[in-house]
Amino acid sequence: MPVAPACPILPTAVERERLKKMAYGHKTEYRLRVRAQVVLDAARGRSNAWIARETGLHLDTVRAWRGRFADGGLPAPADRKSSGRPTRFTPVQVAEAKALACQLPAELTARGVTDSVCASTVRRRLREDALKPWQYRSWIFIRDPHFRAKAQRVLDLCARTFEGVPLGEDEYVVSSDEKTSVQARCRCRCHPTLAPGRARAMRVNHEYGRGGALAYLAAYDVHRAKAFGRCGPKTGIVPFMNLVAQAMTQEPYASAKRVFWVVDNGSSRRRMKAIDRLASRFPNAVMVHTPVHASWLNQVEIFFSVIQRKVVQPNDFTDLTQVGDRLRASEDRYSATAQPFQWKFTTFDLDDLLARLDRHTPADRQEESSVALAA
Structure with missing residues (x-):
């Protein structure tokens, strides 16, 4: 059939x-x-x-x-509701409880809303409601009129495409950024860290002594999961170019046709000066900037999150030398064992994001963006 x-x-x-x-x-x-x-x-x-x-x-x-x-439609993936035990609170009581969301549960009994109520019941009712006045999220609105074009170029590189042409076998994409103020916090003078045991997590004393801080610059090959890094007292043009030289003098990047360097708009990588500086020293290197306030498009940020969770924390180092040794050892292990990130954000997702933002953009701001885009 x-x-x-x-x-x-x-x-x-x-x-x-x-x-x-x-x-x-x-x-x-x-x-x-x-x-x-x-x-x-x-x-x-x-x-x-x-x-x-x-x-x-x-x-x-x-x-x-x-x-x-x-x-x-959208409600379909959820399980159908079962009858369950009948609720002992009326809709009026639930509404008054939500109206007092920012006050203690005892306020409900003091105002005569109900005879008795426990904190878990109030918490469950508030979790079911769509309004949560005690929560908030901060965000940055997109101001770059060329945001989509810049973001699409980065997303295409993640998908091994540049200007509509698939990348060759001798073309690579490297994501680069810097992690500032990696501190060495010594806890030995207060109380040594206790190793984890059976049914007991590692115990780290809250008090510590500061052993200085360093900057960690890293480059991450998006499609090969290869990491390069170096530590220094500060960031800037010279440390960044030293990182580029560290990667570009190794194979396969030294003899590659093109190596795309995806970077943000930091002071050491900003504008055409940085592009010309990179191209003059390494002719096969192409610098690609992410849009302003769009560091989430740079995959090295995911690598930094792995370093923060699995290498830096709980930040129990005697000095900066130990921090640097730990970071270099983690690079070697990561490059030998890691797999490329499963990047799932595509240009279709980008169009959905911009469509949602357009619905929240005032009319005068849309006119300004249109004029800037036409210019």
Whole structure:
């Protein structure tokens, strides 16, 4: 019998963003994360067989969740609600509890909202509500009128493409940045660190003595997971060019056709002067800048997060020499064992992001951006 065609999935920009938060969120339940990933793969045009093979699910399971989203939209991946035990609080009591969200639970009984209530009940009710007045997030609005063009160039390099042409075997992409103020905190004079034991985590004394700080400059090969790094007392043009020379004098970069250096807009790598300086010293090196306030496009930031979590913390070093030795040893081990990051942010995701920002952009700001883009 002929196989029925897969249900087409065409989520809106809002639905796609919600699905990404479900698929990649650290606090999302596993079953919801898998279902959201199935829907996202289906929206990208993947077949049910391909999705089942990549996720490890049964083909019928993939077909079922794909069909449920096609019929029910965004609420479909969630489990259907069960009856459960009837609530003992009325809707009015729940609403008054949320109105007093920033006060202690005892205030509910003092005002006569309810006879008794525990903190866990109030916490559960507030977690279910969409409004959380005690939480906030800071953000930076995109001001660069050429943001998309600059961001797309970086994303294309991550996908091994530059100006619409696939990169060759002798072309490489290196992401570079600096991590300032890596401190050496000595805790030996207060109390030595206790090694972890059975059912006991490592114990590090809160008090410490400062042993100085250094700057750590690193370059990360995006597609080969190769790391280069060097430590110094400060950052600047000379330390950055020394890092470039450290990488570009080694193979395969020394004889490569082109090596793309993805950098931010720091003082030592800013504007055309930095591009000309790099090209004059290494003709096969091409500097590519990320947009302003878009360091999340630079994959070396992920490498720095690994260094911070697995190398620097808990920051128990006797002096800066020990810090430098630890960083160099971690580079060798990382380059020998690591795999490239699974970069999932594409130009489609970039278009969704810009579309969401356009909805929050005032009309006068959009006119200014249009004039700047035309200029």
